[in-house]
Amino acid sequence: MSRLVMKFGGTSVGDMDRIRNVAAHVKREVDAGHHVAVVVSAMAGTTDNLVNLCNEADPRHDRREYDSIVAAGEQISSGLLAIALQKMGVKARSWTGWQVPIKTTSDHGSARIEEIDADNMAARMEDGEVSIIAGFQGVTAENRIATLGRGGSDTSAVAMAAALDARCDIYTDVDGVYTTDPRIAKHAHKLDRISYEEMLEMASLGAKVLQTRSVELAMVYKVPLQVRSSFDPPDNIPNVPGNNFGPGTLVCDEELIVEQQVVSGITYSRDEAKVSVRHVLDKPGISAAIFAPLSKAGVVVDMIVQNVSPDGKYANVTFTVPAKDLDRAVESLEQSKDDIEFDTLEHSSNVAKISVVGVGMRSHAGVASKMFETLAAHNINIQAISTSEIKTSVLIDEDYTELAIRSLHTAYGLDEEQE
């Protein structure tokens, strides 16, 4: 009998009717012969309410108290799902993070899972009991509740799957991972399979289907991860024992993907801002002078471009930061103006980062140049470029976001599989 971890988000457990729908999904897998553990988020709205209470008490609240308060949300939803399953005749019990226990670091609000002791739970699952685990939470060495940060339930699910040697199905409000955002490109199509590496890039680059850390964890522990829709009727999902991957997207090892495309997807992010430091002396140490204060202010810099003047004396340095950190970035640069000796500082949030992702880039030349050519053909100016082994990102004027996505989607042949 194979073990399966199923994860359901806050919208999927938003009220008792939806919790019953989740219970029906779980029962289907139990009936198919799986030993099932379920990871749940808090009921939609609960976490926001609890966060608001904390902020009302004190906007600069103690993160340890915050964690204990917001973790109550998953404690409630996991208990309710256990009752709903019992009502359907399925043996079930809830587990809080400290009951499992899921041991984490003491970084309250963004703790990392260090160790999971799932022996007790595994024994009960062998006896046919479904385990319902409160997502998003664990317990520190000081015996206090810690949360993994927003979206942490995905991470809880993958970590539980790793500890239980199970596969992991993430139920969400979309039915899988798409070549790009279907709201923008109508010819976007769902991918049957995608490699961990690609999914990791896509999650980092703005595809909000899975939390980045959960993909990292799945990759490290080789947990087969599937993205499925929780809004399908529970009995509409084909479920042949032994081969019951449904119509979602499987995130897996590259080797398991037979017909690997060169490019798997196009992502975009509008959450970037561009900063240009104009007319600085192009001398050794100038980069350090610019980026040290940003690092000190906790601002993460992404793309960097340096243009040197024809006489080689001066440079303009342009880089991107998360839009939410723009004010902080500008402030810290202004404070270091005497060190950097720049002329002017320009900044804009009217930019978008467009990325092309695919493991095929490793072996296929010309993937990046096709990107540049396609954008040029549509008169889209590239303001910055950054690359990794399996992705190329460009910064463009935000107004061209949709045009860029659609033309790249076509250029890389991603439209073709549309039925």
Place this chain on the structure above:
Amino acid sequence: MSRLVMKFGGTSVGDMDRIRNVAAHVKREVDAGHHVAVVVSAMAGTTDNLVNLCNEADPRHDRREYDSIVAAGEQISSGLLAIALQKMGVKARSWTGWQVPIKTTSDHGSARIEEIDADNMAARMEDGEVSIIAGFQGVTAENRIATLGRGGSDTSAVAMAAALDARCDIYTDVDGVYTTDPRIAKHAHKLDRISYEEMLEMASLGAKVLQTRSVELAMVYKVPLQVRSSFDPPDNIPNVPGNNFGPGTLVCDEELIVEQQVVSGITYSRDEAKVSVRHVLDKPGISAAIFAPLSKAGVVVDMIVQNVSPDGKYANVTFTVPAKDLDRAVESLEQSKDDIEFDTLEHSSNVAKISVVGVGMRSHAGVASKMFETLAAHNINIQAISTSEIKTSVLIDEDYTELAIRSLHTAYGLDEEQE
């Protein structure tokens, strides 16, 4: 430095403004030099909402899941109070039942506290940190959350006070214990002190100021218990160090009450129902035949009267049960009709139990007869009587409740202390 446990109920922590008011009460005691632990209920309404969700999931839900779900309420309020105190510059942290740990039996929904290991907490209190304890909850030997039943936060507070060797102040929506319900008898007055034994009788007999089990526990562990109002402005309560019992009621050992009254209070309960089993053979074993099925049905019988017919052959047996159990009681007697061989079964909820409570009854004769005489003088018929060492209860027609209370209050001289 003396230790103090303060307990606040759900209304007192009903929203953030009220939580801040509680924090101000706590700060006052900290500033007065106490080492303070606080026990809180869930914010008013939270527990009801969570109970409703459990019932929506399944009216016959698993009590273990119920406990885990409803205990989330106190986890939230204790965290919020900790944040509010920190905001005022008071060192504080929250403790859930399992963190303390408060070890309980596995009777989920009505667990009993077995052991509290407060060493860790006490050490932190010595360092000036206020402990905020989630009331109403503990953890079983199986590492699951158990609740103590409704009103259990009073019990948590007294148990914590016993474990910490502290005195215990229960803040509530009344300012103390009264000789009787002031809504009925306008000459009722607040008692400065009352003995554990009397308070125990009064709590059992319908005075809803304190939960019965909390008084039992205070009596066994000799915890000085004070009932105070949380609606007083925090700085209006006189607080002389070393003698800072406020204007509430102190529940304490009999010996500490200098001017002990013969009768301390008059209580009433309308939650009773009367059942009469008519015309049964007055033979050995007839009581067992009547009361065994009730016991089996989980119905607790209170007062019992047996009237034998002039020829000594037949009897009528009349007794009281909680009104909520009346249907169950009648049903189980009807099912045993063949064994009991009764003629008819009569029942009524239109009754009230009036009780006179006072440790002075032990040494003063005539307390009960004064009760009977007073009621007779007002033409109030007594339908049943029960007594203990320090109380006498009578069952009367419910319509006479107020008249009985007022005339007894006057007869026992309780009006006199009115200013």
